[in-house]
Amino acid sequence: MKANHVMNTYSRYDLIFEEGRGPWLTDISGERYLDFVSGIAVNCLGHSAPQIAETVARQSEKLMHISNLYWSPQQIELADRLCQASGFDKVFFCNSGTESNETALKIARKYGRAKGGEEKTKIICMHDSFHGRSLGALSVTGQEKYRQAFRPLIGDVYDAVFNDVSSVEALMDDRVCAVILEPVQGESGIIPADPEFLRALRALCEKYDALLIFDEVQCGMGRSGKLFAHQKYGVMPDICTTAKALGAGFPIGAVLASDKAAEFFVPGDHGCTFGGNPLACACGITVMRELTENGILENAEQMGDYLQKRLQQLADKYDAIEEVRGMGLLIGVQMKEGKKSAAIDGALKQKLLLAGAGNETVRFLPPLNISREELDEGLKRFEAAVEAL
Numbered sequence: 001m002k003a004n005h006v007m008n009t010y011s012r013y014d015l016i017f018e019e020g021r022g023p024w025l026t027d028i029s030g031e032r033y034l035d036f037v038s039g040i041a042v043n044c045l046g047h048s049a050p051q052i053a054e055t056v057a058r059q060s061e062k063l064m065h066i067s068n069l070y071w072s073p074q075q076i077e078l079a080d081r082l083c084q085a086s087g088f089d090k091v092f093f094c095n096s097g098t099e100s101n102e103t104a105l106k107i108a109r110k111y112g113r114a115k116g117g118e119e120k121t122k123i124i125c126m127h128d129s130f131h132g133r134s135l136g137a138l139s140v141t142g143q144e145k146y147r148q149a150f151r152p153l154i155g156d157v158y159d160a161v162f163n164d165v166s167s168v169e170a171l172m173d174d175r176v177c178a179v180i181l182e183p184v185q186g187e188s189g190i191i192p193a194d195p196e197f198l199r200a201l202r203a204l205c206e207k208y209d210a211l212l213i214f215d216e217v218q219c220g221m222g223r224s225g226k227l228f229a230h231q232k233y234g235v236m237p238d239i240c241t242t243a244k245a246l247g248a249g250f251p252i253g254a255v256l257a258s259d260k261a262a263e264f265f266v267p268g269d270h271g272c273t274f275g276g277n278p279l280a281c282a283c284g285i286t287v288m289r290e291l292t293e294n295g296i297l298e299n300a301e302q303m304g305d306y307l308q309k310r311l312q313q314l315a316d317k318y319d320a321i322e323e324v325r326g327m328g329l330l331i332g333v334q335m336k337e338g339k340k341s342a343a344i345d346g347a348l349k350q351k352l353l354l355a356g357a358g359n360e361t362v363r364f365l366p367p368l369n370i371s372r373e374e375l376d377e378g379l380k381r382f383e384a385a386v387e388a389l
């Protein structure tokens with residue numbers, strides 16, 4: 001099979017998958033792989049999760065899309081569930097992480113104007129952050145390699161240094177309408193924020209009447225062992241964006257906001273044709289039920305502790321591993337300089353799929369319902385790959 005007509009935006013592995021079940025994937029030649037990438041933190045219930053398959057079948061036979069000119073019970077219920085589990089007041093639904101961040105930025109600009117006039121438009125983001133590829137989300141992504149070719153980007157954006165309070169403090173003033181960051185930086189290497197850093201940002205945002213935006217597109221929806229990573233930190237943002245795992249493989253994004261932030265959005269300010277359609281929301285409801293009522297959060301927390309502990313043992317044993325970081329089942333294994341790709345390729349030879357990240361880091365993102373036996377199998381394969389380095 002040859003892909004002649006797909007745009008050249010990804011460097012891909014030479015693998016074509018056609019089937020999956022739980023953490024296992026089968027390629028077109030019948031070869032089985034243990035998948036610890038989970039579609040980049042998307043397939044939180046594994047591949048072909050029966051609950052999701054059943055939800056898609058049931059809901060698609062009933063109602064898939066009606067537009068946002070009308071209501072559906074699914075959109076109302078998913079918004080209720082998300083708010084009840086998190087303490088936010090309002091939800092906006094869209095289809096992706098990028099769109100949810102784009103929405104958050106628009107709320108921030110509207111909030112700024114309403115509270116501080118034409119001048120209150122300044123947005124602070126972090127070095128090495130990742131918020132998406134649209135021009136707005138890219139503008140607050142603090143990585144020149146992604147930004148450079150697409151300038152001019154949106155204006156009045158300033159980069160601070162992650163986990164460095166003084167770098168944010170130096171940029172804060174009454175013109176700031178928002179500070180945006182990932183509580184655990186994902187693409188740049190699974191780097192958790194220091195608790196004091198988040199608390200200090202919360203206080204700075206209060207002081208200058210700016211919105212604190214947490215991008216939980218990757219670290220949210222149970223990855224951290226809690227529904228949202230900020231619940232682990234005990235720091236409540238004004239806006240929390242999410243997507244990836246929210247539909248367990250069905251595309252859906254959501255922006256959770258306090259009334260304080262959301263009240264400035266009125267009809268006409270924002271929209272999304274597919275956003276919050278009954279099919280996507282039905283999947284979101286199933287995911288919320290699995291996470292909060294069927295023990296998946298607890299499993300993610302316990303299996304995350306176990307996986308981190310076992311990876312730490314490998315780090316103690318092998319020089320090629322520099323550090324193990326993370327939270328729940330969002331784990332980064334930082335390799336010695338130059339060893340990341342070799343580790344991922346070596347794992348692939350063992351039929352274990354792992355994703356890279358910045359900072360020489362290998363990401364472990366198994367499904368949140370993974371079992372100890374499956375983790376042991378993955379660890380065995382990873383150790384073989386590290387041993388061969």
Ligand SMILES: *Cc1c(COP(=O)(O)O)cnc(C)c1O
Pocket residue numbers: 095096097098099101130131132133182186187215216217218219243244
């Ligand atoms: C993946 C990701 C995004 C972008 O999400 P898309 O669904 O690809 O648009 C934004 N922020 C973070 C933290 C992510 O990990």
